[in-house]
Amino acid sequence: xxxxxxxxxxxxxxxxxxxxxxxxxxxxxxxxxxxxxxxxxxxxxxxxxxxxxxxxxxxxxxxxxxxxxxxxxxxxxxxxxxxxxxxxxxxxxxxxxxxxxxxxxxxxxxxxxxxxxxxxxxxxxxxxxxxxxxxxxxxxxxxxxxxxxxxxxxxxxxxxxxxxxxxxxxxxxxxxxxxxxxxxxxxxxxxxxxxxxxxxxxxxxxxxxxxxxxxxxxxxxxxx
Ligand code: G3P
Numbered sequence: 405x406x407x408x409x410x411x412x413x414x415x416x417x418x419x420x421x422x423x424x425x426x427x428x429x430x431x432x433x434x435x436x437x438x439x440x441x442x443x444x445x446x447x448x449x450x451x452x453x454x455x456x457x458x459x460x461x462x463x464x465x466x467x468x469x470x471x472x473x474x475x476x477x478x479x480x481x482x483x484x485x486x487x488x489x490x491x492x493x494x495x496x497x498x499x500x501x502x503x504x505x506x507x508x509x510x511x512x513x514x515x516x517x518x519x520x521x522x523x524x525x526x527x528x529x530x531x532x533x534x535x536x537x538x539x540x541x542x543x544x545x546x547x548x549x550x551x552x553x554x555x556x557x558x559x560x561x562x563x564x565x566x567x568x569x570x571x572x573x574x575x576x577x578x579x580x581x582x583x584x585x586x587x588x589x590x591x592x593x594x595x596x597x598x599x600x601x602x603x604x605x606x607x608x609x610x611x612x613x614x615x616x617x618x619x620x621x622x623x624x625x626x627x628x
Pocket of ligand 1: 539
């Protein structure tokens with residue numbers, strides 16, 4: 405089954421969607437944490453208490469040197485949760501990923517804007533690859549196409565990396581990459597909400613209620 409994540413630091417929204425979706429965990433990035441003014445030391449315990457001990461969390465390094473990223477990754481990995489360390493797939497980041505993998509730490513290569521960039525991160529041993537679908541689209545390129553090419557490269561070369569597609573503005577982008585058979589996806593709260601939001605659904609349910617009450621008043625189905 406595809407691993408489904410929410411890309412947010414909003415604990416209430418995580419609790420809400422955890423009621424109705426099989427969430428594998430939560431992804432964050434430095435901008436998400438900064439916007440919410442919530443650090444990992446407050447966020448992670450709250451998320452773990454909502455999602456339970458099996459949940460997986462993603463935290464990004466903010467160091468700017470390879471050695472700094474490696475040291476930061478070790479610290480993140482020591483947190484008492486199932487952590488995946490996010491590292492930008494830059495030249496420096498790829499150098500860090502190679503070293504971090506020698507430590508046996510789970511790594512996601514992030515900020516992927518092209519298939520070749522993701523492919524290099526996969527060759528360096530990244531466990532997950534995060535192509536930024538909407539940001540690629542917003543630059544006039546083809547985000548879904550990049551994910552398709554990257555998945556093709558992974559398959560052709562027998563690599564173990566999993567695509568965890570990120571950056572979505574609408575459900576069509578999410579559906580298009582899920583149709584490619586990717587292993588994982590992270591949705592922002594508004595796009596997760598849109599997944600339920602077909603305008604015909606509630607009127608259909610309301611009509612069932614109306615018909616039922618006209619015929620059977622307050623009886624339940626098995627009492628009719
Ligand atoms: O975590 C990185 C990715 O999810 C970015 O999404 O919406 O800022 O393009 P967005």
